[in-house]
Amino acid sequence: MAKHIDFVSLRLFVAVCDEGNIARAAERESLVASAVSRRIAAIEAEIGTPLLVRGRRGIKPSPAGETLLRQAQEILRSIDRLNAELSEYASGVQGHVRVVATTAVLAEDIAEDIGSFLELHPGVRVSTDERVSPEVVRAVREGAADIGVLWDASDVSDLQVEPYRRDHMCLAVRRDHPLAGSTQVRFDDVMDQIAVGVAPGGMVDTLLRREAAIRSRSLVHRVQVSGIDAAVRFVAAGLGPAILPREAAIGHAKASSLIFIPLAEPWAERRFVIITRGQSADSATTQLLVRHLKSRTLADPGHRLRR
16 A cells, blocks of 8 residues: 655645645645646545545545645655755765753753764764653654653663763752751751742652652742743742752852752652664764763763762
């Protein structure tokens, strides 16, 4: 089935679904309507089932058409990416790697790590995109990205996994806070003091609420903010402590006025991983970037927990 469907027919089918009308789709693609109709009729004959349903509000894809539409859109996006990347070689680019990463990863060292890679390989182009963990995994699985970087709590069992950096959950307090001289604290002892919550529904918030629920308790924050930068500013302003990943928080301007006290909990250290589809599917440039990211992690002794 569907052995002879070509890219032009797929593009026309997507246009008809987008426009809901064959005449408008034909105009969009600079063709006559009869030519578009013949192309779609040929696909239907090829697979043996209708692809379009005509109703009072225009044309919509049938159940089989929905499947074809979803796959056709992905195929056409892949073709567009292929054309874009091939055109780059004519201008001297020697490879293109697409990286997707979670917010937590992008807040830490990956920008510097990719920057040092590009200094070594000026002919390579790297594009980055921010996604939540499930979308990072899906993008790599489906080939929309070459490399994903995320927290290792996600299910990545069918992908190639390499260790990356890690971060450490700490209680962030001002220097005049009673706990500022502590070498570490237990979550049980400071749970009621956490006044600033970060990114409701995000990975850190979910982790802390889960740990509180295990203890049959709940977290009540004086203020909730959307990101680490805002959390650092609120803690520095005296609204109270927050639990933050130290490596991400320390880079913000006011972090120097804060003390980061490690949490004495086994879950307080988060490990990040690099995921790809595996060496057989990875380009040489992708493998080169993965090796560089791993080497940067191993070469940074300061990435271990410190105050």
